[in-house]
Amino acid sequence: MQFQIIVLGAGIIGVSSALHLQAKGYRVALIDKASPGKGTSYGNAGLIERSSVIPYSFPREFRSLLRYGLNRQADVRYSLSFLPKAAPWLLSYWNHSAPAALDNAAAAMLPLIERCVAEHDQFIDAAKLERFVKDQGWIEIFRSDKAFSKAKEDALALTKYGLAFDLLDGPSLREREPHLSYKVVGGIHWLDPKTVSNPGALVEGYCALFKQRGGQVLHGDARTLKQTSDQWQVDSHNGIITAPEVVVALGPQSPDVYNPLGYRFPMGIKRGYHQHYRKLDNVNLEHPVCDTKGGFVLSQMDMGIRLTTGVELANSEEAVNAIQLERCEKIARSLFPLGEPVDVEPWLGLRPCFPDMKPIIGPAPNHKGLWFNFGHAHHGLTLGPVCGRLLSEMIAGDVPFTSPTPYSATRFKY
Structure with a gap:
């Protein structure tokens, strides 16, 4: 051999x-x-993420740190007993998330991000897997005018990267996703990424x-x-x-x-969960939608509508903890009609990350x-x-x- x-x-x-x-x-x-x-x-959200030109950084604003410190958020949750072990890694992550260091990280990752779709396309074409892939991007949604206004400014600042996106007010958004709640005031439709219905x-x-x-x-x-x-x-x-x-x-x-x-x-580990839900009759999710404040993505998968969570900081060997998924599901159900869970228990995955x-x-x-x-x-x-x-x-x-x-x-x- x-x-x-x-x-x-x-x-x-x-x-x-x-x-x-x-x-x-x-x-x-x-x-x-x-x-x-x-x-x-x-277990991911099924995004070939051409639009993610800025890496996911550690929050540095005092208000954000205070909010996460209370450990009541849906997008990030931590195990208190794990924090002492994770503290050196988190401190390094925080340091690397300073503006100048983050700019360097973004510049370093850009050549990879720019070519991600084209490299996938070669494999997809050769393996005849087009049935699993859609070329219609994903939608970032917002539940407050203040958050939407800030997101629009941030999106326009990314035009130097050549990204294509549509800024959608409430009525325009519901033309693309008719079943989204009126709690959603607007969205950004990122057009460059491709989406996968069964990663x-x-x-x-x-x-x-x-x-x-x-x-x-x-x-x-x-x-x-x-x-x-x-x-x-x-x-x-x-x-x-x-x-x-x-x-x-x-x-x-x-x-x-x-x-x-x-x-x-x-190497640090960011844990994440997903759960599939039955699609209700005559209710379609045309694009993956991401609630950035809630820290979750809803994607139409072959197995049902998948809810993928944000970050959980806990020991890799620790058992499934449903708190984060329950928080996300509560928000998701208020924004989009979901059926009953399909899976017997949530899926738990481990994302390997360097600071x-x-x-x-x-x-x-x-x-x-x-x-x-x-x-x-x-x-x-x-x-x-x-x-x-x-x-x-x-x-x-x-x-x-x-x-x-x-x-x-x-x-x-x-």
């Missing part, structure tokens, strides 16, 4: 990396303990394309990774497999592999043939194909389409 490259992790990042490496002529094995697209890649199935489709082109998909435990002379080896259900190069693309589980190798990167709001993409500093591609925060689905392309160019020794320096592992102490 000899390959040229082993990719650890069959989420959107790993599958996309494997596809791009395969296209460059490498014999690639893709390994995961679960089926493709069943982890964090499955898990999209990843499965990309993986099927990888296999169709001759790739091997195996079940195995990435934690068995070890280096032997000039090779890397992993135990799979088919036996030991080896390759001179290996890619760690395990999202929130990546520390399980890089920590034993001596790396200590400041400087950039992923790690590139070579491991201390190990030959070891490569990293993880830490994509809220934008794993968005950035999978474009980051897979960048990594493949680096491994192949090609001139990368953008400088990989901002994503280097060496920016952290390791």
Whole structure:
């Protein structure tokens, strides 16, 4: 079982990396303990987010900090017992969210964001997955004139990025989403993003394309990774497999592999939930809608209308806590008619995040043939194909389409 490259992790990042490496002529094995697209890649809001040119930063205004400190909000919730452990990471996140640092992060991420849709389109076309994708953007909604006015100013300030959007007053908004409550006073329709009705199935489709082109998909435990002379080896259900190069693309589980190798990167975890609801008769949701104050997105999925929550700060191993989802559902039901829940219990996912709001993409500093591609925060689905392309160019020794320096592992102490 000899390959040229082993990719650890069959989420959107790993599958996309494997596809791009395969296209460059490498014999690639893709390994995961679960089926493709069943982890964090499955549970997102289904947005290929071309309009997200400013990273999600830590709030710095005193009033916002006070509001979140009370721990009664729908968009962010924290476990009190977890805060002491998370405090150093949160402080670093806060520092990196200062205006100048945030501008630097936005500039670093822009080349990836700008190409996210085009890179997805190539895979979607090749795998014939158009049935899962719509080209009609998503709508940000507001429940107060003050919030809407501020959002319009912020949107107009983004015109330098070439984004397309429509500013919608109440009547215009209800022409596009007739079933939204009159509590919603306006919205911004972001037109550049694409939306996905089944993110898990999209990843499965990309993986099927990888296999169709001759790739091997195996079940195995990435934690068995070890280096032997000039090779890397992993135990799979088919036996030991080896390759001179290996890619760690395990999202929130990546520390399980890089920590034993001596790396200590400041990866934090933002937990998030989703729940599906039955669609009521003659009530359609034409676009994903995001209530930014409530911190949730409603999206029409194949499984029902999915409500995806914002951020929960808690230990990764902590059990599901329904408080945040209940808060979001209460607001959502006041804005849009939802049926009964479809799922027996909410889905809980883990978003891997670095405090400087950039992923790690590139070579491991201390190990030959070891490569990293993880830490994509809220934008794993968005950035999978474009980051897979960048990594493949680096491994192949090609001139990368953008400088990989901002994503280097060496920016952290390791």
